[in-house]
């Protein structure tokens with residue numbers, strides 16, 4: 001089984017050795033709540049005006065080396081004419097294509113999103129995005145209990161997504177959304193960086209700002225020998241993937257409690273991510289309880305800075321329920337601990353949802 005997985009991974013890596021890609025389109029919900037807007041950037045070599053908020057790049061080729069200037073927003077990136085106006089909590093979708101308009105070819109490695117304030121400037125007026133200070137907002141690695149990466153979904157034609165943090169203060173922000181393809185990163189400096197940048201203006205009245213200690217530069221945030229970039233064990237799904245770069249930024253206003261913050265960032269646009277990362281959808285019953293549990297676990301993961309669900313206790317160590325037809329539930333210990341803490345907190349605030 002494991003050997004098959006490795007074999008298939010190698011096969012797909014070899015099959016796609018000459019094709020690469022870029023962010024070709026961005027789709028985002030309109031801030032007035034009705035409909036979406038799609039903006040396309042001309043593909044490398046295609047020519048034509050860039051009437052999009054996506055920074056154009058000169059090549060679809062992989063960018064190697066963490067000190068490469070192209071690691072910021074792609075090779076020779078240039079601003080388009082547009083800025084995407086989005087509300088906090090909006091889920092942006094990114095369509096990846098190769099330079100001839102074909103599908104994204106790779107499927108191994110993480111999808112990571114950063115944002116940076118452009119201050120009083122519209123982000124499409126930024127000439128050199130290397131001057132920006134970035135904070136991490138999201139990261140996706142392998143799917144839970146699966147050898148497959150979320151990147152696989154892009155190869156299968158789905159867009160990748162990034163959610164504007166729900167409590168982010170309004171203003172001008174650049175989004176840096178990247179795929180790191182690791183299919184040949186068993187050799188140092190062979191991780192392939194595919195960053196793309198999108199100029200946005202965030203509406204609303206959020207108050208969340210990153211701490212100074214959450215801010216990084218590109219180049220600078222990664223090193224060639226970081227465990228998530230030089231990856232000799234990348235084809236071993238049993239080795240947990242360690243994301244490169246900083247932790248996901250904590251945007252809480254100073255007076256918010258830890259649990260209040262996690263709950264505030266759950267639901268809404270994040271529900272999609274939650275669904276995609278959950279492989280145990282029907283394991284917990286009744287269903288309502290399971291939904292609440294998933295939301296709480298998701299909040300817990302977000303607040304601990306990891307988008308990858310931590311493995312729960314193995315089912316084989318839990319005796320199967322013989323009490324069919326009743327409401328008896330076998331709750332793994334980790335769920336139970338999270339549940340107790342968060343439910344206590346909800347009860348204290350009089351917010352306990354009915355089960």
Ligand SMILES: [Cu+2]
Pocket residue numbers: 016017018019020021062105106181192
């Ligand atoms: Cu490639």
